[in-house]
Amino acid sequence: MPVVAICAASHLPGQDLAPTLASQLGYAQVGAEMLPQIASRLQVEESKLQAALGAPKAWQRINPKLRARMLAHIKAVLLERLESDRVVSSGLAAHLFVQGVSHLCKVRLIADAADRAAVLAQEQGLKQEQALARLEALDADRRQWSLAAFGEDESAAALYDLVINLSRVEPGQAVKIIAGTVGSRKFQPMTFSLDRLRDQALASRVRAELVALDPEVRVNAGQGRVWVQTIAVKRQQEKRVQALKVLAQGVAGVADLEVQVLPDLIGQAADTMR
Amino acid sequence: MTQVLQILVLDDEPIVGKRLKPALEKSGCLVETFQDPRQALARIEEKEFDIVVTDIKMDDIDGIQVLEQVAKKSPRTKVIIITGYAMMSLAREAMDKGAFDFIAKPFKPDDLRAVIAKAAQALGSSVDLMATSA
Numbered sequence: 001m002p003v004v005a006i007c008a009a010s011h012l013p014g015q016d017l018a019p020t021l022a023s024q025l026g027y028a029q030v031g032a033e034m035l036p037q038i039a040s041r042l043q044v045e046e047s048k049l050q051a052a053l054g055a056p057k058a059w060q061r062i063n064p065k066l067r068a069r070m071l072a073h074i075k076a077v078l079l080e081r082l083e084s085d086r087v088v089s090s091g092l093a094a095h096l097f098v099q100g101v102s103h104l105c106k107v108r109l110i111a112d113a114a115d116r117a118a119v120l121a122q123e124q125g126l127k128q129e130q131a132l133a134r135l136e137a138l139d140a141d142r143r144q145w146s147l148a149a150f151g152e153d154e155s156a157a158a159l160y161d162l163v164i165n166l167s168r169v170e171p172g173q174a175v176k177i178i179a180g181t182v183g184s185r186k187f188q189p190m191t192f193s194l195d196r197l198r199d200q201a202l203a204s205r206v207r208a209e210l211v212a213l214d215p216e217v218r219v220n221a222g223q224g225r226v227w228v229q230t231i232a233v234k235r236q237q238e239k240r241v242q243a244l245k246v247l248a249q250g251v252a253g254v255a256d257l258e259v260q261v262l263p264d265l266i267g268q269a270a271d272t273m274r
Numbered sequence: 275m276t277q278v279l280q281i282l283v284l285d286d287e288p289i290v291g292k293r294l295k296p297a298l299e300k301s302g303c304l305v306e307t308f309q310d311p312r313q314a315l316a317r318i319e320e321k322e323f324d325i326v327v328t329d330i331k332m333d334d335i336d337g338i339q340v341l342e343q344v345a346k347k348s349p350r351t352k353v354i355i356i357t358g359y360a361m362m363s364l365a366r367e368a369m370d371k372g373a374f375d376f377i378a379k380p381f382k383p384d385d386l387r388a389v390i391a392k393a394a395q396a397l398g399s400s401v402d403l404m405a406t407s408a
């Protein structure tokens with residue numbers, strides 16, 4: 001079955017659509033409730049993980065190695081869940097990192113600034129003008145975060161299959177539109193898209209295992225074959241390759257593994273200056 | 275439908291038909307292979323196939339045109355697209371126009387056999403293609 005990734009702008013009027021959509025489609029809804037699992041894998045506090053997602057300042061304050069581990073584990077956990085099918089995902093950035101999977105319908109929910117500001121004003125006891133200014137800053141922060149973490153501007157309409165303005169479309173109608181789109185032939189899973197999702201899920205699982213050893217490690221997968229690319233100074237290359245191989249081979253689904261090591265020219269130059 | 279699946283394979287790379295024909299015939303299918311889409315379309319006009327397996331990128335006529343033609347001539351025929359240029363937009367277009375499945379090359383004959391088995395099942399065939407797989 002097709003899967004759905006919803007990205008909702010903050011402070012939308014009305015209730016969260018994801019549970020209603022999931023219930024109408026007979027799907028499971030996944031999102032923030034997966035954070036404890038991810039936090040436990042990372043051995044970090046859930047509140048720290050939550051704060052880092054979507055807030056560029058909190059994100060930038062985190063050690064780069066931990067940031068890389070956070071992203072790797074979020075991807076691995078979420079892709080594994082998407083692979084299991086019949087899922088509406090919201091709030092965990094699937095729309096930003098799942099690429100080229102034709103049976104994943106990416107949906108952006110927005111509303112007019114005035115309506116969102118009204119929600120924020122009521123929530124935080126602000127005047128409408130103050131809320132509008134706060135909202136603008138929040139949106140800019142969110143854009144910065146999505147660019148810093150995933151290299152994508154979350155607010156760009158081109159990223160999505162559907163963009164729905166909840167100031168113009170009733171929530172019930174929006175759910176019908178999304179369900180209708182997901183039900184169309186275009187979004188039906190096929191061998192190609194299922195393989196793409198499986199490959200991305202496998203690459204993410206492997207990367208999540210390797211990222212503590214090398215935060216910059218690159219991993220690709222196709223039909224059970226996994227290609228790992230790492231950078232190391234000459235004296236560490238053999239050891240690095242062996243360590244990566246041991247970790248990667250332990251990941252379920254890895255049928256064949258190739259580890260390529262590229263010379264760390266900057267590291268080598270630094271070595272010569274010691 | 276007959277118990278023997280009638281399959282047409284169209285790919286301008288001769289190696290594709292050469293590899294798929296024996297693999298599918300081993301499973302008891304009757305297979306006709308073509309490299310020229312015009313000849314394939316002419317054959318489709320003459321005969322109703324159960325399954326058409328077609329490449330997308332070919333000179334003159336592409337796989338989407340073949341898909342449209344098959345859908346017009348024989349709506350029950352299942353069309354499976356195979357391509358080395360797999361992209362999300364193309365995959366969605368093919369599915370929207372009625373493709374049964376869309377597979378990226380390279381693939382193993384057994385991968386295609388599994389898809390053909392699903393197509394056969396959708397056609398109500400009792401042929402068990404996977405029983406003879408390698």
